[in-house]
Amino acid sequence: MSLDPTTVEAVQTVDAPSDTRGTATTHAPLVSVIIPAYNVEAYVEAAVRSVLDQTLADIEVIVVDDGSKDATGEILDRMAQDDPRLTALHVQNGGAPAARNLAIDRARGRYLVFVDADDECAPTMLERLAQIMDRDGCELAVCGFEIVTTTGYGNGEDSGDSTYVEVKQVPDAVYRTADEFHRASPALFDSNMFYPPWNKMFLASRLNDLNIRYRDVFWDDFPFVLDYIRDVQSVSMTSEPLYRFFRRRADSETARYRDGVFEKRETENNWMHDLYRHWGMEDDPTADEMVSRRYIERLVGCVANECSPKNPKTFAQKRAKVAEMLASPAVEPALASARPRSTKMRLMLVPYRMHSATLCLLSGMFIEWVRGAAPTLFAKLKATR
Numbered sequence: 001m002s003l004d005p006t007t008v009e010a011v012q013t014v015d016a017p018s019d020t021r022g023t024a025t026t027h028a029p030l031v032s033v034i035i036p037a038y039n040v041e042a043y044v045e046a047a048v049r050s051v052l053d054q055t056l057a058d059i060e061v062i063v064v065d066d067g068s069k070d071a072t073g074e075i076l077d078r079m080a081q082d083d084p085r086l087t088a089l090h091v092q093n094g095g096a097p098a099a100r101n102l103a104i105d106r107a108r109g110r111y112l113v114f115v116d117a118d119d120e121c122a123p124t125m126l127e128r129l130a131q132i133m134d135r136d137g138c139e140l141a142v143c144g145f146e147i148v149t150t151t152g153y154g155n156g157e158d159s160g161d162s163t164y165v166e167v168k169q170v171p172d173a174v175y176r177t178a179d180e181f182h183r184a185s186p187a188l189f190d191s192n193m194f195y196p197p198w199n200k201m202f203l204a205s206r207l208n209d210l211n212i213r214y215r216d217v218f219w220d221d222f223p224f225v226l227d228y229i230r231d232v233q234s235v236s237m238t239s240e241p242l243y244r245f246f247r248r249r250a251d252s253e254t255a256r257y258r259d260g261v262f263e264k265r266e267t268e269n270n271w272m273h274d275l276y277r278h279w280g281m282e283d284d285p286t287a288d289e290m291v292s293r294r295y296i297e298r299l300v301g302c303v304a305n306e307c308s309p310k311n312p313k314t315f316a317q318k319r320a321k322v323a324e325m326l327a328s329p330a331v332e333p334a335l336a337s338a339r340p341r342s343t344k345m346r347l348m349l350v351p352y353r354m355h356s357a358t359l360c361l362l363s364g365m366f367i368e369w370v371r372g373a374a375p376t377l378f379a380k381l382k383a384t385r
Contacts, residue, residue, distance in 0.1 A: 029085070030058040031126050032109030032204065035117050036099035037063055041071040043118035043246075045079065050120040052083055056127035061086045062103040063117070067093030072117075097214035104207060112204045114197045118246055125242035129201035136174050138234040141201040142193055144169030144241035150248050168192050173237045181235045182279045186290040188237070194229060196221050199243045202228060218264055226271055230278060257310035262302040262325050269295045269330055292337035295330060300348060303364035304371070315361075322364070323357035 033051050037044050044063075051061050065073040065088060076088035089102065100114065111133055115121060125143065132141040147166040170191045175181035188194055198221075206212070212227045214220045229235070272291045273282070281287045302325060305311075306318045313321070325331070335353055340346045351359035 028108045028110075029060040030109060031056065031060075031111045031113060031130055031201070032103075032107035033059055033061045033113045033115055033126070034100055034103040034107065035061065035063040035115045036066055036096045036103075037068065037072050037076065037117035038066040038093065038096070038099075039068045039070050039072060040117040041068075041075060044072050045075050047115060047117050047120055048076070048079055048086065050123075051115060051126075052079075052086065053123060054121065054126045055124050056130060059085060059126060060107070060109060062106060063088050064099035064103050065090045066096065066099045067091060095216065097216050097220040100220075101213045104213060107204060110204055112202045112207065113200070114202075115243075116198055116245070118248070119198065120244045120246075122240075122242040122244070124240075126201075128238060128240060128242060132236045132238060133201055133203070136176075136234065136236045138174070138236045139203045139206055139232050140228065140235045141238070142188075142235065143199050143238045143243065145196075145199045145243040145245055146241050148244055148246050150246065167241050169239045169241055170237055172239050175235045175237075178231070178233050181229075181232065182281060185229075185279075186284075186286045189294070190290055193237070194225055196245070197225055198245070200225070218258075218260070219268075222268060223271065226275060230275065257305060257308035261305050262299075262321075265295070265298045265302055266328065266330065268298075269334075288337050289339055292334040293339065293341075295334045296338045296340075296349065296352070297345070299325060299331065299334075299352070300364075300367070303360050304367040305364075307361065307364040307368040309368070309372075319357050319361050322361050326352065326355050326357060326360065 035044075035047065035051070040047075048061065048063060051059070063076050063086065065076055067090075073088070073090055076086075080086045080088045087106075089106075091099065091102065104112065111130060113126060113129070129141045129143060132138070145168050147168065149164045149166070150162065168191055170188060170193060173184065175184060185194070193199070207228070210227075210231075212224070214224045217223065269291070272294070276282050276284065276287050276291065303322050306313070306321055311318065331352070335349070338349075340349060348363060351363055
């Protein structure tokens with residue numbers, strides 16, 4: 001599942017930086033932090049500052065300004081002049097996967113961490129994860145994180161916006177063999193530990209030896225993580241929530257509807273089944289239930305996406321798309337295997353078990369109404385589904 005080497009070469013050729021600010025030292029740092037940035041002038045300084053102010057000082061920070069049209073690049077250049085650990089690369093817009101891959105190729109650290117330019121790290125994040133990597137000799141260290149939902153553009157409780165904070169964490173654990181990790185993985189996926197790359201510390205030599213890079217796909221985070229854990233031998237977890245992921249509804253309002261989301265979710269479901277086949281767990285009931293429930297929950301999200309006010313389709317066209325979703329060969333077995341964990345989710349699935357495109361669409365319209373009218377309430381309901 002790794003990115004083909006020829007693709008990586010093409011990415012390097014297309015996205016060679018036109019300008020570089022910051023002076024790299026000859027000393028190879030312990031940790032390289034990679035941040036792609038595109039039109040994030042309101043957040044990027046706080047994100048980068050949360051990395052530069054870490055308790056672990058032996059780091060380099062590579063921020064790739066991916067052709068921003070706002071002041072993102074200027075902010076990064078100013079910060080790079082003040083701290084030689086920060087390198088700002090300016091490239092033509094090629095997307096986050098290409099930006100991250102360019103930075104991976106330039107990184108010199110033993111360990112790699114990825115941060116989004118509108119999020120923030122706890123001050124001890126890098127130190128704690130590096131300690132775990134050194135202590136356990138593992139190939140991957142994973143921490144808990146916070147999902148901060150705000151109604152505006154701010155950075156949490158001090159912004160004046162309505163805010164809801166959901167903490168995602170699992171107990172401390174060390175999985176010293178691949179089999180131990182595989183058996184624990186359904187619960188770890190259920191806790192959202194293995195979807196994003198940003199709550200993790202990766203072994204740089206493993207990324208390079210296996211030529212694991214970000215794929216040029218929509219939502220590139222998840223396949224990157226799947227590629228890395230596919231044959232990983234040792235993983236360590238800490239319950240500490242050391243990363244803050246911001247979900248700002250004021251931003252998402254302008255880009256809520258996305259065409260092709262269902263097809264993307266179908267592909268992700270195939271990836272999950274492929275992963276567990278590779279691990280020899282295709283008949284494991286716990287893994288099958290988790291994958292099935294994950295698929296059905298995302299199917300509900302796909303229907304809600306069709307109900308977005310940004311979707312230009314007519315009601316009839318939306319209903320036809322939902323009927324197409326319900327006809328997928330993956331839906332019936334997933335509904336049979338999934339065991340929803342809340343009463344509201346069991347009720348939400350009634351129209352899906354009835355195979356009623358109209359009722360599914362109406363429930364999706366209600367979900368979208370709640371999301372728009374009461375975003376923090378929506379976040380709470382989603383967290384307890």
